[in-house]
Amino acid sequence: MMKPLVVANWKMNPSSWREAKQLFEATKKAAGKAKGISLVVAPPALFLRELAKGRGGGRIAFCVQSAHHEVGGAFTGEISMREAKDAGASYALVGHSEVRARGATNADTGRQVSAALAAKMRPILCVGEANRSPSGAHFGFVAAQLKAGFENVPASKLSDVIVAYEPIWAIGGEETMSPREMHEMAIFIRKTIVETHGQKGISVRIIYGGSVNEENSDEMLRDGDVSGLLIGHVSVDAGRFSVLMHSLANEV
Numbered sequence: 075m076m077k078p079l080v081v082a083n084w085k086m087n088p089s090s091w092r093e094a095k096q097l098f099e100a101t102k103k104a105a106g107k108a109k110g111i112s113l114v115v116a117p118p119a120l121f122l123r124e125l126a127k128g129r130g131g132g133r134i135a136f137c138v139q140s141a142h143h144e145v146g147g148a149f150t151g152e153i154s155m156r157e158a159k160d161a162g163a164s165y166a167l168v169g170h171s172e173v174r175a176r177g178a179t180n181a182d183t184g185r186q187v188s189a190a191l192a193a194k195m196r197p198i199l200c201v202g203e204a205n206r207s208p209s210g211a212h213f214g215f216v217a218a219q220l221k222a223g224f225e226n227v228p229a230s231k232l233s234d235v236i237v238a239y240e241p242i243w244a245i246g247g248e249e250t251m252s253p254r255e256m257h258e259m260a261i262f263i264r265k266t267i268v269e270t271h272g273q274k275g276i277s278v279r280i281i282y283g284g285s286v287n288e289e290n291s292d293e294m295l296r297d298g299d300v301s302g303l304l305i306g307h308v309s310v311d312a313g314r315f316s317v318l319m320h321s322l323a324n325e326v
């Protein structure tokens with residue numbers, strides 16, 4: 075089994091460098107007690123370089139929450155994958171639903187996945203539908219997101235890409251989708267990648283995100299057919315995150 079991957083997506087938190095340092099110290103402690111887990115922290119980009127300096131024996135990896143596909147140029151307000159890599163990020167979230175809601179398209183995600191790979195980072199392509207429909211239209215929606223995101227990924231690079239399935243309706247609360255439904259979606263995700271990229275697609279790492287907390291994380295990892303979790307609001311609550319890491323460590 076792959077070592078489980080936990081991605082702590084801090085989003086636009088906390089609001090000061092002082093608090094970011096404190097949160098990171100607590101996060102490092104929690105990681106130290108969960109050696110069987112690979113931890114990736116996605117802080118606001120402004121904090122990346124300084125936090126990466128204190129990564130704690132190299133056991134924590136860093137992730138940029140969003141970056142542009144161009145290497146440089148007149149893109150006010152943006153940062154590039156290369157800049158993020160230079161600041162210490164080795165992973166890149168691509169197409170998080172909150173970024174898509176601000177206008178990022180499927181075509182953008184395809185370019186960003188390529189740019190992350192070109193910068194020698196591992197893209198975490200986020201996919202997920204806003205609503206579920208009894209007719210199963212959400213499967214088609216997710217398939218289109220996957221096809222666009224993987225469009226320029228050669229088979230030789232498949233194992234560098236991670237898929238984060240995050241149903242939008244499950245983000246920001248306290249209840250995940252059921253692990254059984256996640257299992258079904260994981261099979262669908264693999265099948266879709268195999269269709270476009272061949273048999274190697276079966277080994278792409280899939281992680282789940284959306285209201286993961288200290289109570290439900292172990293069950294999702296055990297029964298959801300995923301090998302990792304993307305954690306939002308609970309990752310910026312040091313106490314809850316520590317309990318979560320501890321419960322996962324007991325699971326692996």
Ligand code: PGA
Nearest residue numbers: 245246284285305306307
């Ligand atoms: P949440 O966020 O854990 O707060 O639901 C997950 C995410 O949006 O990545």
